[in-house]
Amino acid sequence: xxxxxxxxxxxxxxxNQLSVELSEEMAEGVFxxxxxxxxxxxxxxxxxIRVMPGLPKAKVxxxxxxxxxxxxxxxxxxxxxxxxxxxxFGPIKRxxxxxxxxxxxxxxxxx
Numbered sequence: 001x002x003x004x005x006x007x008x009x010x011x012x013x014x015x016n017q018l019s020v021e022l023s024e025e026m027a028e029g030v031f032x033x034x035x036x037x038x039x040x041x042x043x044x045x046x047x048x049i050r051v052m053p054g055l056p057k058a059k060v061x062x063x064x065x066x067x068x069x070x071x072x073x074x075x076x077x078x079x080x081x082x083x084x085x086x087x088x089f090g091p092i093k094r095x096x097x098x099x100x101x102x103x104x105x106x107x108x109x110x111x
Contacts, residue, residue: 030061044071 032048039045044066051058066074086092 032061034058039068039071041068043067 030048030050032050034049034051036047036049037044038047046064046066047060048062048064049058050061082092
């Protein structure tokens with residue numbers, strides 16, 4: 001009797017399993033410190049932005065468009081993960097972003 005490869009056995013055991021590939025470049029991630037969200041009746045648009053101290057412009061580093069149903073699932077997943085994070089590491093400091101100047105309160109550098 002031939003034995004199935006392990007991957008085939010796993011798929012046979014769990015037909016709902018999803019294999020997700022992550023390229024090396026994507027695994028590095030992109031740092032963003034601002035998110036803007038817009039929506040219509042059929043989609044949510046999430047723009048992830050990097051704001052640099054002292055610069056008047058900021059670049060959108062990634063845009064993700066999802067359905068309203070997926071946006072709700074994302075919200076629930078974030079709430080669950082934040083809860084588990086705070087259980088492990090303590091409460092996340094919540095600054096009022098509106099009071100933080102876009103130069104992050106530091107002196108403007110000169111070149």
